Amino acid sequence: MQVKDCTFLITGAASGLGAATAERLVAAGGNVVLCDMNNSVTEHAERLGDCAAACIADITSAEQMQQAIDEAVRMGGAGGLSGVIHCAGVVSVAKLVDRNGNPADLESYAKTININLVGTFNVMRLAAAAMAKNTPNESGERGVIINTASIAAFDGQVGQCAYSASKAGVVGMSLPAARELSRHAIRVIAIAPGVFETPMMSEIPDEAAQALAAAVPFPKRLGKPDEFAQLAEQIITNPMLNGEVIRLDGGIRMQ
């Protein structure tokens, strides 16, 4: 799959990893639909120019995501939608039992699972149905789905039951989805980022951020959003990458 002249839908594109991916794909000659529930996605798309359009949608909504996919298919013209880079997600922290002995809130657990896991399934199913209608390109491919997991899927820390479970679910879906969609010539890969410098991480105190950076074997720093985007571009263009979860973390293993 090439980026140039192909059309991609990017969720979570108002911020962080999704926004960086949109910039990189446009720079490589692609067309992008930037999807986010945050209205600022519109300004971001405008800044990227004619190759970008915005779509305000909640990834957990079947109707809103269908509209976003339809918009991307329209933008793709004869080539249709070539790929989805699904970055929208939320982080949450809650202990099973807090310092006063109260159990964790069940609704907030379910909310994290709904956005990060059910939302990913929603995006995947609608994107796959649209891309299955594509005419295969010269290398026989119809499309590629890139999901965003987290190293918390493997090395979850205290307070991350909901977040880790949601991302472990994203990891768990990669292989069965790739196997199923192989008959449509659609690849499925997940990226499991370590700690990246994005608005999501800006809420952690400076000291904690420095400790995290120091815990990375090499390079001893947080990841840059464009390094995520770089991997997304490589996944799009390398047809042998499929059914895999790729850690992008400088070698960090959370304690």
Ligand SMILES: NC(=O)c1ccc[n+]([C@@H]2O[C@H](COP(=O)([O-])OP(=O)(O)OC[C@H]3O[C@@H](n4cnc5c(N)ncnc54)[C@H](O)[C@@H]3O)[C@@H](O)[C@H]2O)c1
């Ligand atoms: N930043 C990190 O260190 C890190 C590490 C591992 C995994 N991740 C994952 O990467 C993804 C992107 O994270 P980020 O750091 O860029 O975060 P971010 O907060 O900068 O961006 C996330 C975007 O998702 C959007 N979003 C949230 N819920 C949505 C919904 N229901 N519908 C539509 N849009 C929604 C937000 O509006 C926001 O623009 C997330 O899935 C996150 O869990 C991030």
